[in-house]
Amino acid sequence: MNPVVPLLEVRAITKRYGAVTANEGVDLSLRGGEVHALLGENGAGKSTLSKVIYGFTRPDSGELFLEGQPVVFPSPREARAAGIGMVFQNFMLIPALSVAENIALFLADLPPVFRLKAVGRQIREFGERFGLVVDPSATVRQLAVGDLQKVEILKLLLGRARVLIFDEPTKVLAPHEATALFQVFAALKAEGYAILFITHKLREVLACADRITVMRQGRVQGGFGPGEATVEALVSMMFGEQDLAGRPDPEAPTSPPPSSRPTLELRGASSPGTGSETALKGLDLSIRAGEIVGVAGVSGSGQKELGDLILGLRPLSAGSKWFCGVDASHWSIARMREGGVAFVPEDPLVMAAVPGMSVRENLVLGTGRRYWMDVRIDWRRLEAAMGQSFRALAFPVPRLDPPMGALSGGTLQRVVIAREMAHAPTLVVALYPTRGLDVRSTTSVRDLLRRARDGGSGILLISEDLEELAEMSDRLLVLYGGALVGDFPRGQWQVEEVGHLMTGSKETVHG
Amino acid sequence: MSTTLMLGVLAGAILSGTSLLYATLGETIVERSGLVNLGLEGILLIGASVGFSVTAVTGNAWLGLGAAAAAGCLANLLFGWLVVTRKANQLASGLALMFFGFGVSALVGAPHVGAVIVGLPKWRPAWLGAQSWVQATTLFNYDLLTWLAIPAALLVWWCLFRTRWGLGVRAVGESPGAAFASGRNPAALQFQALSAGGLLGGLAGAHLSLSLTLTWAEYMTAGRGFIAIALVIFSKWNPLRAVAGALLFGGAEALQLQLQARGSLISPFLLDMTPYLLTLLVLLAWGGARRLAAPASLGRTFYGSD
DSSP states (O other): OOOSOOSEEEEEEEEEETTEEEEEEEEEEEOTTEEEEEEOOTTSSHHHHHHHHTTSSOOSEEEEEETTEEEOOSSHHHHHHTTEEEEOSSOOOOTTSBHHHHHHHTOTTOOSBOOHHHHHHHHHHHHHHHTOOOOTTSBGGGOOHHHHHHHHHHHHHHTTOSEEEEESGGGGOOHHHHHHHHHHHHHHHHTTOEEEEEESOHHHHHHHOSEEEEEETTEEEEEEOTTTOOHHHHHHHHHOTHHHHHSOOTTSOOOOOOOSSEEEEEEEEEEOOOTTOOOEEEEEEEEETTEEEEEEOOTTSSHHHHHHHHHTSSOOSEEEEEETTEEOTTOOHHHHHHTTEEEEOSSHHHHSOOTTSBHHHHHHTTOTTTTEETTEEOHHHHHHHHHHHHHHTTOOOOOSSSBGGGSOHHHHHHHHHHHHTTTOOSEEEEESTTTTOOHHHHHHHHHHHHHHHHTTOEEEEEOSOHHHHHHHOSEEEEEETTEEEEEEETTOOOHHHHHHHHTTSSOOEEO | OOHHHHHHHHHHHHHHHHHHHHHHHHHHHHHHTTOOOTTHHHHHHHHHHHHHHHHHHHSOHHHHHHHHHHHHHHHHHHHHIIIIISOOOHHHHHHHHHHHHHHHHHHHHGGGTTOOOOOSOEEOOHHHHTSHHHHTSOTTOEEHHHHTHHHHHHHHHHHHHHBHHHHHHHHHHHOHHHHHHTTOOHHHHHHHHHHHHHHHHHHHHHHIIIIISSSOOTTTTTTHHHHHHHHHHHTTTOHHHHHHHHHHHHHHHHHHHHHHHTTOSSOHHHHHTHHHHHHHHHHHHHTTTHHHHSOTTTTOOOOOOO
16 A cells, blocks of 8 residues: 555544534545545535635534644635645636736735746746646636636646645536546646545546545545446445436437427528637528437537527527427517527526526526516416426425525526426427536436427437437437537437547538 | 917826826726726815815925825725725715715815915926927926826836736726635725825825916816726726826817917807817727726625635
């Protein structure tokens, strides 16, 4: 075994919030030169543990050791000074400032009068060493999500952190960006950094972790050394044995033959792209009732624009859009929604929720006149209908009074999905519907989409998760650079071929 | 346009542009920290009246200048107490500060209306004074504030864009949450920005009464504070661009004065409106581009990070 003293060790951490025990007797050790994955469902206690390590939260009991010495972090400032850094899910970056300025802002030893060029040189140096190449003089507003994360990591490295905590870093990344992140992990590891990788994605854990700790209901459920873990072992440790039996067999083709009537049709639909948007180029697409059409593509291939075009947020510059056999090219969003279009957007907090309004008020938004009662809103009927929708999804019903903006990402996503699916939609347009959800919620969302399909809805599923698309889609389309470059019926695609189409390394294929 | 008219306009532009520039620089610092101080007009009035009164009593314009800067600073700290400490609405607080400035300046200045003072000393380098084209105008015959106007703009720019303090101030104006996460105290930085801004606002007001007019009259600023707020937008929150803006607006004022003095056929009421019309035009022209340049958190209240 490795005789080296761990860089950071937590022993017997317990943290309770009222009656809820978030962490109970948790032990964890992080060694230099290792990627340590912390795996668990939403609410398993991963976030609490990372907050304790980073000094956000004081534990009720338990101790922290830095290179064998006991330490206490009253606030993140002390944790940072001790060399602990955290990459948050929500980036702490200022869009209007340059990369170098953003990083300089977080340097503890920045002189009163500083030279940005010197900071930029350091950024380039670290960037080349760890595969984190970003232009220091670029304005952060212009960067893609993957680059933003690089800036966050560079911030920690220039601040001399040695223990790096990543809180679900791949949630915002496209598959190829995630792969690049794992290469960065490897480079950091080689130079002796300790990495704590918090996630609930099994595949990623197996791809990059040296050691794995699994948490369930606030406790450490078990751990694996290098090469010991398998998918089955991890799943049974995360959920217990009984849950496995309930999962649907992804291989079983349960879809009934789709009807021939298209719910939605695009004929040569185009839309110009301005700024960071992708132009859509002559899309021909038809979604029949009782069919799930999956759309694969790397991020920024026009997914958001396609969703917006269908809902009517974005006008057509050429071509036409047909909804249930009627020309809907110039329909308003309200008319599309009244026609029964459910929409789960890419960024629900921005596009599907009003953060300052209560969950209850958010539930009634976008439901048209359905809950109108003279000049008032029939809240009781709304709550009954939405409660039913939550139960159908096996989602816990959230409290309805707090503002929507106070919900965690996963809960917010569940509220939006429950609202959109509440009224037997004719057409569902779902962008990354399971992003940020734990395995259990992911399963119920997929089940519900299948049931909606079996009930005669047409479904457009836009996702970056190829496994999800393979499991769900009756037809798979590939989007690249705003154009549809591939069209495969169920079971006729190979992952490799789809991958090539997604990255543009192969020409158009229609299977 | 004749040469004398042009030179006259230029000379006037520099003289009346000086106080506009100081006021604009002050408001730029304040807005970069995320605060909108609509009370700038009141700060100018307080500076003008305190500066004049102290000079009238002591006979020393330098004491008056110092007192004006201190008074502007204090008034801005009052604004800070309202909007940063008490988290009051910035627009309402700014307007209240303006009316407060009307009242206080009238009160302080009332005993000294009509007093004769010796203003800030002016100085023209001898070799420039020897030029014949210069002699007919006030060109290059400036007080210290005018001579230091462009260096002051450079200094403010340097502080905002080349120092740790300036980076912190800009970060607070863009995202107080991120500034807080970086270990800074957003409220402290906003108070520092307000102090600097108030000091410059006080100097701007004092320049009006101690150099430009050598009198005190109620509401003598006549909207210069609001023109300066528009200039901050015109200059896209950049102290160096503010120099050009201040000259342009100072020039508009000087031109209409020159035209009036020459008995132009245009109604004097219309001519009086020139700087304000120009303000409207600038806001119209810059309307679209404004969004990108303004500090992202401008005018918002920071309730702390959770």
